[in-house]
Amino acid sequence: MALYISSLNSGSNGNCYYIGNDTDAVLVDAGISCRETEKRMKRLGLNMRKVRAIFVTHEHADHIHGLTQLVKKFNIPAYITTPTLHEGKLKMAEHLIQPFAAYSPMAIGTLSVTAFPKLHDACDPHSFTVTDGQVKVGVFTDIGTPCKHVIHHFQQCHAAFLEANYDDEMLDNGRYPIHLKNRIRGERGHLSNAQALRLFTHHRPEYMSHLLLSHLSKHNNHPQIVEDLFRRNARNTKIVIATRYEETPVFRITKPVQLTEKKAQPDAASLQLALF
Template identity: 60%
Template sequence: MSLFITSLNSGSNGNCYYVGNDQEAILVDAGISCRETEKRMARLGLPMSKVKAIFVSHEHSDHIRGIPVLAKKFNLPVYITPGTLLHLGNTVDAKLIHHLREFETVTVGQLEVTSFPKEHDASEPHSFIVNCNDIKVGIFTDLGIVCDRLIRYFSQCHAAFLEANYDEVMLDTGGYPYHLKRRIRGGKGHLSNKQALALFTTHRSAHMTHLLLSHLSKNNNDPKLVEELFTACADGVHIVVASRHEETPVYLIDGNQGKTLEVLGQLDLGFN
């Protein structure tokens, strides 16, 4: 069974990633409003009825801002670590809360979602890999370093959302104060273009078909620069730079190296 993926928004102004098959889907993070989430999914032909759960990577507002309204309106289970939940507070009905633990695999229909710890300046930050019939999609953002766990899971992926947050020269010469620059590159902040590219070129699998570069800094990166950098090393992998202003197209991930579906509307799958 194929997987369909899209970034509904990616950046410090809000993050929300969709992964699903033709029966069910999950959201990883919901950092944009419920209304905006619905609008963007509708434009893509993705009905909210297919979303069965929200998985939360960590507690920063650009990842959780939309969860309370979205979970309440659509009665969605929220998978979240106990430490992260402390920061979300009592804004979500306790009946919808499911505690998430590291390396735990949660089954949502035919989707298997595995969480694992990452290095970031948050309480209990986690990344995720979604598996459906051995088609695997990773969601890897807000990463301080490329750790062994990240390498292990990234190397399994047919597609991935991977952070490429900042260009090192732009960060060094930009206007951020020293303490913020140190935080970004300090091992629990964000991944640079150079670090992300090294992970991609060294550890991508032979069956990877799509890479969605995510969480680009507004001030310390340039989408065109990132696209050119990764495209030069793509070797057949479809490179997408996820926007901080709008949704990407929906991409079909089916394990076929030669097949790319950029717009869901090209297939009649009954999503509308």
Template identity: 60%
Template structure:
């Protein structure tokens, strides 16, 4: 028994993650347009009609931009906390809006989705654990520091999307103003390569088959460098780059740790006309 997972898009220009079984699927965030989401899913052989709900991590535009159109068109319920909904200022008229509470699982067909709090500079930010067919998939992005909530859930995952937003040296040398560098590095900002790698090495379960490096900064990270750091410590886990410009392959993750699919490589992105500096 397996779950299908893919990153539809991952980065400050938009985030959207697909997790599903043979009958239904959910999206965690929808930060790119409805049209772009549909196009990428078609390329992957996935149907939007299989998607039964959207779960919202927080109100920043790169996580919610596509939600109103997508939810209306496909009549999808949007699961969102009251504080996030208020701060988002989304027009969700005509959309079924459902509140969720941290640590209370939401059942979507054969999938169970549990949100839990995280550190980020948003009203009520949550990460998610999606479970089905005996498989657990985590979505851990937009995190300032790996708190106990994150660690506890990461240790359960057969596969995970983990933020590797910036390289410390590149951020030091970047043109970003001091206040923005401080925000990114803060306890409510983003995870660096180093922080994510420390979490991975210290808390990766032996059965984790698959790790997506996610939400890489366009200006302050290098995909090749980030992947090389994790490859050295992978210990049997497949390391995949999640791009800000193209979807990954669809991976079928089983509780035995089997992986089916093809890793999106740096060469794939380059051949698609994207340069590494565009991550």
């Protein structure tokens, strides 16, 4: 059993994440155009016809830009809360709109998807975990503070897309106005490198094999800073930077094999002594 994952794009110019197995797949967010989504999946050898649903985290344009066209062209249902649908002013065929509730697992073919609330400056933001019953992958982006919901689900993931949006020093010294800086680093803004690292080092399970660092700011972060910071603390977790310019490779996520410890067998001399 395995899940295959890729970031098709990650950043303020558009977010879209692929998670699937051999028969079924889902997208989390559709923030790049339908054409670009198809092009990137084709380059990766991923089949758009396997995508059974698109899950929407919130209504910001970099998460919904390509949604209506993908839904219409491929007849794929969009799983979206009613407030997010209305706030995003999205027009889709009614039969392709699927509202969802937090903590109610949704069966998508052979996959199960669970939504959970998070802190972000949107009307009704959620994140998601996807599992095939053996392996679990989570999407943890657009988060101001790692609340108990985020921590709980992060602790269960074999792989995760985790936001590392800004470097504190770059944000402080950057050209953004103070009100925007405060919004970014606020309780309902984005995760800094330091916050993301703290979540990773304090709460990752030992079996987390891949961490895809996502939603890096173009102006307030740098991939090399993030990569160096996390690789120093990675242990056995593969660190990948999900960029705003291209798709990542497809990664195969599996459940680690549990090795049973063999009991030591007594040698002949020990066995003889035990008889007396």
